[in-house]
Amino acid sequence: MNKLKEKAKELLSSGAVQVVVGYEEGTGGKIRPAFVSRPEDADKLLYNADCHHNLALYLYKHETKRIGKMAVVAPPFVLRSILILTTEFQLEEDSLVVLGVTPEEELIEFANFKEIETWVNQHPIGMKEKDREMLNRLNAMSRDERWQFWQNEFSKCIKCFACRGTCPMCSCFRCTVDYNAPQWISVGSHQLGNFDWHLMRAMHLAGRCSVCGQCGEACPMDIPVHLLSFQINEDIFKMFGSRAGLTLKKESLLSTWKSNDVENFIR
Amino acid sequence: MDQFEPKIVAFVCNWCTYAGADLTGTSRLKYAHNVRIIRFPCTGRIDFLLLQQAFAKGADGIIVSGCHPNDCHYTSGNFHARRRWMVFRQMLENMGVEAERIVFSWVSAAEGAKWADLVNETVESIKKLGPYHKYQDMAKSLEEWEVTHE
Numbered sequence: 001m002n003k004l005k006e007k008a009k010e011l012l013s014s015g016a017v018q019v020v021v022g023y024e025e026g027t028g029g030k031i032r033p034a035f036v037s038r039p040e041d042a043d044k045l046l047y048n049a050d051c052h053h054n055l056a057l058y059l060y061k062h063e064t065k066r067i068g069k070m071a072v073v074a075p076p077f078v079l080r081s082i083l084i085l086t087t088e089f090q091l092e093e094d095s096l097v098v099l100g101v102t103p104e105e106e107l108i109e110f111a112n113f114k115e116i117e118t119w120v121n122q123h124p125i126g127m128k129e130k131d132r133e134m135l136n137r138l139n140a141m142s143r144d145e146r147w148q149f150w151q152n153e154f155s156k157c158i159k160c161f162a163c164r165g166t167c168p169m170c171s172c173f174r175c176t177v178d179y180n181a182p183q184w185i186s187v188g189s190h191q192l193g194n195f196d197w198h199l200m201r202a203m204h205l206a207g208r209c210s211v212c213g214q215c216g217e218a219c220p221m222d223i224p225v226h227l228l229s230f231q232i233n234e235d236i237f238k239m240f241g242s243r244a245g246l247t248l249k250k251e252s253l254l255s256t257w258k259s260n261d262v263e264n265f266i267r
Numbered sequence: 268m269d270q271f272e273p274k275i276v277a278f279v280c281n282w283c284t285y286a287g288a289d290l291t292g293t294s295r296l297k298y299a300h301n302v303r304i305i306r307f308p309c310t311g312r313i314d315f316l317l318l319q320q321a322f323a324k325g326a327d328g329i330i331v332s333g334c335h336p337n338d339c340h341y342t343s344g345n346f347h348a349r350r351r352w353m354v355f356r357q358m359l360e361n362m363g364v365e366a367e368r369i370v371f372s373w374v375s376a377a378e379g380a381k382w383a384d385l386v387n388e389t390v391e392s393i394k395k396l397g398p399y400h401k402y403q404d405m406a407k408s409l410e411e412w413e414v415t416h417e
Contacts, residue, residue: 138361147363147401176316184316188416191408196319199362203315206354228361235357254354257346259336263353267372267385 003107004073007099008042011071017097018068021058023051033058037067047073047101054214056081056168060090071097076125077212079116080245081168084208086113087250090171117248127230131213134224135231151191154198156221159189163215163225164201169208176200202228207253209233210245273327273393275302275386278313280333282340283375290379298383299390302330309333311344315355318369323406328368328393330385335373345373367392368399 008020019037022045026032031050035058036042056078058064074082079100085091093113100108100119110116127135138146161177164170177185177197185200186193202225209229216226236253237243240261244253279285285306291298307313310333321329331352339345352371359366370389374382 143360143363143365145363146361150362151405184320186409186412188409188412190412191405192323193409193412195362195405196316196323199319199358200316202362203355203358206358228358231361232354232358235361236354239353239357254347254351257343257350259346261346261349261353263349265356265371266349266352267370 004047004099004101005042005045007107007109008036008045008071009039011097012037012042013039016069017071019064020045020071020073020099021055021064022073022099023047023053023055035064035067045073047075047105049103051075052212052214052217054078054081054166054168054210054212056085056210057166059096059168060085060171069096071099074098074100076100076103076120076123077210079120080125080210081212083113083117083120083248084210084245085168085171086248088171088208088252089250093248113248117246121246125211127211128213131224131227131230134227135234138227138231150198151195153223154194155191156223157189157194157198158221159187159194159197160220162218162220166214166218167205169205169210170201176204198225198228201225202232205229206232207236207240207242208244271394271398273301273390273398274325275328275330275389275393276321276326277302277304277330277332277386278307278310278317278321279304279330279374280310280312280340280344281306281308283334283338283373284332284382286376287374287378287382290376291382292379294379296379296383298386301390302386309339309341309344310348311339311341313348315351318355322364322368322399322402323409325403325406327396327399328370328389330370330372330389332372332374332382332385335375338373338375364402365396365399368396 011017019035022034023031024034024044033053033055036045054077055072059072086093098110100110102108185196211230211233213226216224219225288304313331318329333345336345356366372385
């Protein structure tokens with residue numbers, strides 16, 4: 001990953017960008033997001049398979065935008081997130097320097113977002129074996145078993161909203177769960193409040209998920225919340241033939257429609 | 268023991284199904300009285316959170332109905348709604364909710380008889396399924412929480 005460090009140094013010392021958002025080693029050998037604004041600090045940047053944070057989260061926040069032009073270290077799921085955020089008008093096209101990193105830990109430079117679009121279409125990301133297995137298990141269950149499974153999982157929820165806080169797609173200034181007039185989602189972390197929250201969250205992410213799995217990763221209670229998004233992502237692909245984060249076309253799944261959408265349940 | 272009479276909430280659009288239900292009445296057609304109709308400007312306005320709320324407040328079944336495709340008063344509200352329901356229904360399945368308790372339909376302003384049939388059939392099918400205890404038990408957690416957090 002020396003290439004990445006060199007590139008970051010070059011960008012910072014030439015003044016092309018004011019900050020590089022990347023990964024560094026944190027306490028206890030864990031990886032954490034890093035904001036590098038001096039060329040001499042670029043040496044702490046790294047990339048490996050443990051880098052799971054979705055850095056697209058920081059690209060549109062006031063706190064980071066204020067620093068100036070940004071470069072971002074972008075594994076495939078960050079690249080997808082950047083495309084989704086662009087189609088949702090959260091990022092301006094070509095407004096940042098994207099330092100793509102492949103799963104093989106190679107650096108790819110993108111001259112513009114159009115090139116990202118081409119690249120992500122040529123390099124599909126598969127699900128982790130562990131997640132694939134869990135989805136198969138869930139699909140093999142009867143509906144009542146699935147209900148019980150999720151009720152058990154949600155009963156652990158403490159409503160810390162880490163899943164929301166870590167997701168770049170949760171870009172609303174004010175989330176539905178924060179409204180109290182009307183109160184859509186009860187604030188308490190009881191059965192109903194937890195269920196409503198997770199159903200609402202998954203619905204609001206349907207068709208917009210970059211499948212990074214960071215929500216499940218962030219959960220302090222180890223609830224596999226990401227599986228809800230992963231599963232609906234697969235279903236949406238079956239129903240509409242599209243996946244989020246593969247296009248720069250401004251056509252979000254649920255804000256567009258086709259007259260020939262095929263369903264089998266409306267009488 | 269009285270026979271179980273399901274509570275059904277119907278979310279309908281102002282322009283087609285509400286007028287259709289009105290026609291059922293003016294045509295003197297009798298139909299099951301279990302349904303509570305809530306009128307919306309358009310099916311596109313019917314947020315999935317409203318359906319969650321209906322179940323949480325004790326509904327055993329839900330009807331969602333609006334204009335046929337291409338008949339929307341606002342041109343495309345029902346097309347948007349159709350996509351949303353396709354995704355929402357699948358999401359409910361994935362989470363183990365009994366999605367067949369939500370009946371979706373297109374009922375135009377001229378289909379008074381279809382509305383009567385729709386309600387009757389829905390009531391029959393929900394009677395077979397019985398009360399939605401699972402969801403209602405879950406919803407009780409809110410009441411308990413409210414009592415302890417007064």
